[in-house]
Amino acid sequence: xxxxKTPEPQAQEFxxxxxxxxxxxxxxxxxxxxxxxxxxxxxxxxxxxPESAQDTPPPEVEEPPGRPCPECGDLIPTDDAFCSGCGxxxxxxxxxxxxxxxxxxxxxSITMESKKSSRFILILAVLxxxxxxxxGFMNKNEADKAYKAMSRLSESYSLPVNxxxxxxxxxxxxxxxxxxxxxxTNYFLSLVMFGLYFWSRKNLFPAIVAAFAIYLAVQAVNGFxxxxxxxxxxxxxxxxxxxxxxxxxxxxxxxxxxxxxAKRS
Numbered sequence: 001x002x003x004x005k006t007p008e009p010q011a012q013e014f015x016x017x018x019x020x021x022x023x024x025x026x027x028x029x030x031x032x033x034x035x036x037x038x039x040x041x042x043x044x045x046x047x048x049x050p051e052s053a054q055d056t057p058p059p060e061v062e063e064p065p066g067r068p069c070p071e072c073g074d075l076i077p078t079d080d081a082f083c084s085g086c087g088x089x090x091x092x093x094x095x096x097x098x099x100x101x102x103x104x105x106x107x108x109s110i111t112m113e114s115k116k117s118s119r120f121i122l123i124l125a126v127l128x129x130x131x132x133x134x135x136g137f138m139n140k141n142e143a144d145k146a147y148k149a150m151s152r153l154s155e156s157y158s159l160p161v162n163x164x165x166x167x168x169x170x171x172x173x174x175x176x177x178x179x180x181x182x183x184x185t186n187y188f189l190s191l192v193m194f195g196l197y198f199w200s201r202k203n204l205f206p207a208i209v210a211a212f213a214i215y216l217a218v219q220a221v222n223g224f225x226x227x228x229x230x231x232x233x234x235x236x237x238x239x240x241x242x243x244x245x246x247x248x249x250x251x252x253x254x255x256x257x258x259x260x261x262a263k264r265s
Contacts, residue, residue: 107257117247118200125193132186205251212244
């Protein structure tokens with residue numbers, strides 16, 4: 001019995017022409033586009049778009065807000081540290097707070113000193129009252145002695161006084177007027193000083209200036225009437241004038257600091 005023969009595998013034949021092994025493309029079909037080529041194509045399309053579609057106007061930039069300069073009134077931008085008009089320095093909020101606190105402390109200190117000047121006006125009011133009382137009673141004692149000396153003389157009798165002649169009647173009238181004038185003048189000045197003292201507690205500057213002017217006027221009148229009174233109590237007069245000058249300076253400083261503090265509030 002014969003065994004069946006296994007068929008031998010036949011070799012597969014491939015086309016010998018190389019052109020037939022290459023794939024063919026349809027001329028009318030578009031070439032294959034890789035993903036890497038897409039951005040280039042879009043860029044070309046963008047370049048071909050009209051310029052009006054690309055050029056959009058930029059957003060308007062608002063000018064920074066500012067505040068008016070306290071010196072010249074020009075507008076100062078918020079970011080600027082100086083005024084371009086006058087060169088005024090703009091401080092930061094922290095610096096402003098420190099400066100405000102410093103002004104308040106200085107104002108409190110000067111106010112305490114100013115109260116001393118106010119009390120000095122009160123002291124002058126008391127001194128005028130005391131001086132008027134003492135001087136008035138001293139003048140009254142002298143007047144009583146003159147009345148007693150003239151009691152034996154007739155009213156028509158004339159007497160020489162300071163190079164002038166007066167009758168007894170005229171002398172009695174003149175002595176009485178001088179006695180009343182001393183009391184009235186000093187008491188009036190005392191009342192004025194009391195009024196200036198109460199005024200100085202609300203508004204020191206005009207009150208102390210008025211008190212200083214009145215004091216100088218009184219000294220000038222006394223020196224004109226009796227020149228020798230200029231040198232009487234000269235040390236006390238110098239002290240009083242120095243206290244008045246200090247009080248005026250303190251009052252001016254209080255006004256300056258108060259105005260500066262009002263601008264910052």
